[in-house]
Each structure stands twice: as structure tokens, then as C-alpha cells.
Amino acid sequence: MTDLDSWRPLREQARVWAAELRRHALRTERDPDEVRLLAGLELPRRLATLCIPAEFNPSPLIVDGLHYDLTRAADQVVFFEEAAWGDLGLVLAAPGCLLSGAMVARLGDRAQQEWFYGRLTEHRPTWTFLAMTEPAHGSDGAAVETTLTSVADDAAGYRLSGTKTYIGNATRAAVGVVVARTSAGPLGVRSVLVDAEAPGFTTGHLPTVGLAGVLGTMTFDRVEIPSGRLLGSHLPATRRGMWGWVTAFNVLRTVVAAMGVGLARAAYDYVRDNRPSLHGTERYRLEAMAGHIESVRRLTHRAAAAVDRDPGEGMLASAAKVGAARLAEEVTTEALTFFGPGARLEHPLLDKWARDALGVEYMEGTSNIQRLNVAGALLRGGLASAGESTAAGGGGDP
Numbered sequence: 001m002t003d004l005d006s007w008r009p010l011r012e013q014a015r016v017w018a019a020e021l022r023r024h025a026l027r028t029e030r031d032p033d034e035v036r037l038l039a040g041l042e043l044p045r046r047l048a049t050l051c052i053p054a055e056f057n058p059s060p061l062i063v064d065g066l067h068y069d070l071t072r073a074a075d076q077v078v079f080f081e082e083a084a085w086g087d088l089g090l091v092l093a094a095p096g097c098l099l100s101g102a103m104v105a106r107l108g109d110r111a112q113q114e115w116f117y118g119r120l121t122e123h124r125p126t127w128t129f130l131a132m133t134e135p136a137h138g139s140d141g142a143a144v145e146t147t148l149t150s151v152a153d154d155a156a157g158y159r160l161s162g163t164k165t166y167i168g169n170a171t172r173a174a175v176g177v178v179v180a181r182t183s184a185g186p187l188g189v190r191s192v193l194v195d196a197e198a199p200g201f202t203t204g205h206l207p208t209v210g211l212a213g214v215l216g217t218m219t220f221d222r223v224e225i226p227s228g229r230l231l232g233s234h235l236p237a238t239r240r241g242m243w244g245w246v247t248a249f250n251v252l253r254t255v256v257a258a259m260g261v262g263l264a265r266a267a268y269d270y271v272r273d274n275r276p277s278l279h280g281t282e283r284y285r286l287e288a289m290a291g292h293i294e295s296v297r298r299l300t301h302r303a304a305a306a307v308d309r310d311p312g313e314g315m316l317a318s319a320a321k322v323g324a325a326r327l328a329e330e331v332t333t334e335a336l337t338f339f340g341p342g343a344r345l346e347h348p349l350l351d352k353w354a355r356d357a358l359g360v361e362y363m364e365g366t367s368n369i370q371r372l373n374v375a376g377a378l379l380r381g382g383l384a385s386a387g388e389s390t391a392a393g394g395g396g397d398p
């Protein structure tokens with residue numbers, strides 16, 4: 001069986017689940033609370049546990065007898081491209097631990113991983129969060145102001161205080177990871193497991209133009225955190241904090257890039273299905289869209305292979321993320337032009353996707369931040385290693 005064949009069952013299965021999900025996209029946009037009702041559908045139901053590492057996952061994904069590991073970027077980019085083709089908003093609003101799980105896998109000790117993944121397997125569906133962005137600090141994660149203060153005279157361990165914004169599933173989540181400061185300087189930025197039931201923890205909805213119902217805010221008012229919940233203490237000092245989210249984000253950027261590709265493909269397919277006869281330059285414009293989608297998709301798969309080899313190798317992941325953000329925005333906007341001036345009113349799904357596409361730019365860092373990453377990697381000699389990985393075939397092309 002070739003590499004291409006080995007990903008086909010995953011792709012085909014995810015596409016079937018995604019098509020079912022899509023039927024509910026507009027309903028939940030009108031009422032974001034309906035997201036909870038979708039947890040019974042196959043895709044959200046599977047997502048609730050899919051990103052849990054194999055050793056903690058009693059229900060791994062097996063399709064046609066093949067095991068898929070949805071903590072590996074190469075499998076994730078295939079799965080999440082199809083899922084986002086169904087509807088990106090609903091995928092981001094689904095239960096599970098795509099973001100938080102990536103942090104716990106890198107920074108959690110055995111007991112913390114058992115506690116966290118155990119919550120997800122015992123109580124289904126469980127939504128989780130990764131809270132990093134603050135009202136005054138989005139791109140600069142090292143500048144977080146939320147504080148995690150040690151409470152020396154108390155069994156509580158720590159107190160967490162601060163505010164977070166633009167947090168996925170903030171109002172639905174039962175547990176998650178908060179990035180907070182334990183002391184001044186870059187080594188003082190740490191991650192901590194937080195139970196949403198803890199007194200002093202409040203959340204709010206954040207109304208948005210696209211991806212309705214996904215984002216929210218969080219406030220921590222001296223939330224008591226047991227001492228065993230601080231992530232990374234078993235690791236060397238330089239690996240306890242920012243290293244965890246830098247390497248997690250390198251992987252997650254390939255997933256967001258795949259989501260951008262899936263969203264663009266959804267808009268492209270929508271045009272193909274609803275405008276069977278094209279005239280004039282329309283045919284060439286559609287062909288150009290297909291070529292653009294395929295080029296970003298190939299870059300995304302190459303980036304996934306690179307981060308699976310070395311999660312510290314994020315240059316291609318950042319490049320793919322820049323390409324996918326632009327792709328999603330351009331293709332969804334151009335798709336609307338195939339349906340005339342009333343397109344946004346007459347084709348609500350396409351209108352929704354064009355608004356949802358704007359969110360891809362911000363997830364896991366904006367394009368400017370990715371460009372800085374690429375430039376930094378090139379200055380450190382990344383061009384040579386990128387050339388080597390390309391020459392070696394990029395480690396597989398799902």
C-alpha cells in the first residue's frame with residue numbers, strides 16, 4: 001500500500017462525517033447554543049476523544065482496519081481539511097482537546113496527563129480550552145499579564161488572576177490550559193491546568209461576524225489552583241514554559257493551514273456544484289482557484305511532515321499558515337462573485353464561509369507573526385534544511 005492509499009480511508013471517512021455536519025451549519029449560526037445539541041453527530045462525537053494520545057485513548061480512530069493517530073500532524077492535516085470542508089465554525093466549536101491536548105502532551109507529567117485525558121474519556125462530550133490571548137497581548141505571548149501566584153501558607157498551591165479574550169469554547173469548556181506568569185521574564189511564562197468549576201472563574205460570549213458562537217472571554221479572580229496542576233515542573237527550566245507552546249503551535253499551525261484549505265475547497269466545490277455551466281473567463285478563474293488550493297495543500301502536507309520529524313522545525317508550518325489564511329479569504333470572496341450582486345443573501349452558506357474565512361488569519365498567530373518566524377528561520381539557516389526536506393520528498397504527501 002502506498003502512502004497515498006494509507007490516508008485515503010481517513011480522508012473518505014472524515015468527508016462523510018463532514019457532509020453530515022454541514023447540514024447544521026446555518027442553524028447553529030442563528031443560535032450558537034445549538035452547538036451543544038450537535039455533540040451527538042458523528043464528527044463532533046469523534047472529535048471529543050480523537051486528539052488524545054494513544055496510550056490514554058480507549059477509542060482510537062480505526063478506519064478500514066487502519067489505526068490513525070490524530071496527535072500526528074500528518075494525520076491531523078488530512079482529517080481537519082475534510083472536517084473544515086464540512087464547516088469550519090462547527091469544527092472549532094466541537095468538544096475535544098485539539099489545542100489544550102497539544103500543550104498537555106508536551107508539558108504534562110504522567111499524573112497530569114492521566115487527570116486531563118481521563119476527564120475527556122470519562123465525561124463525554126467534554127469541551128476544553130487553551131487560554132493565552134489577553135485583551136492587550138495577542139501576538140506577543142511572552143508579554144502575558146495573567147498571574148499565577150504561589151500561596152505559601154495555604155494548601156491551595158496557587159492563585160490565578162487575570163483576563164483572557166478570543167478563547168475558543170470558553171463558555172462550554174469544563175477544563176483547559178491557561179498561560180500565565182509566575183515571575184518576570186520569559187522563563188516565568190508557564191501553563192496551568194484549570195477546572196472551569198473553580199470559584200472565581202467566569203466566562204462570557206464574544207459576538208463575532210464570522211465563526212459565530214466559537215469565541216468567548218475568561219476572567220480569573222484569585223482562582224485557587226492545586227499545586228499539582230502547574231505544567232512542566234518535571235522538565236528542565238528552559239522547557240517548562242514557552243518551549244511547550246512554541247512547539248505545540250508549530251504543529252497546530254499545520255492544522256489551521258489544513259482548515260484554511262478545507263474551507264477554500266468547500267467554496268470552490270460550491271461554485272462547481274451550483275454553476276454547472278460557466279462562461280467567458282469564469283472557467284479560467286475557477287481553474288486558477290483549484291491550482292491555488294492544491295499548491296497550499298501540498299505546502300501544508302510538507303509542513304506537517306516537517307513538524308512530525310521535529311516539532312521545533314516550524315518554518316514550513318508558518319509558511320503554510322500564511323498561505324492558507326490568504327487562500328481561504330481569497331477563494332471564499334471570489335466564489336461569491338460567481339453568483340452576482342445578491343450572492344451574500346441568496347447563498348447564505350457561501351456568505352457564512354466568506355465571513356468564517358477571516359478568522360483563519362488570527363488562529364495560532366497572524367500572518368505578520370508567521371512571516372517573522374519564516375524570516376528568523378531563514379536567517380538561522382532554515383533555507384538549507386527546507387531544501388533538504390524537499391529533496392527527501394518531504395516525508396510523505398497525504
Ligand SMILES: Cc1cc2nc3c(=O)[nH]c(=O)nc-3n(C[C@H](O)[C@H](O)[C@H](O)COP(=O)(O)OP(=O)(O)OC[C@H]3O[C@@H](n4cnc5c(N)ncnc54)[C@H](O)[C@@H]3O)c2cc1C
Pocket residue numbers: 099129130131132133135136137138139140165166167168211214215359360362363364365366367368369
Ligand atoms: C477564530 C479564532 C480563534 C482563536 N482561538 C484562540 C484560543 O483558543 N486561545 C487563545 O488564546 N487565543 C485565540 N485566538 C486569538 C488569536 O490567537 C489572536 O487573535 C492572535 O494571536 C492575534 O492577537 P490580537 O488579536 O491581539 O492582535 P494583535 O497582536 O494586537 O495584532 C494586531 C495586528 O498587529 C500585527 N502585529 C502584532 N505584532 C506584530 C509584530 N511584532 N510585527 C508585525 N506586525 C505585528 C498583527 O499581525 C495584526 O495584524 C483566536 C482568534 C480567532 C480569530
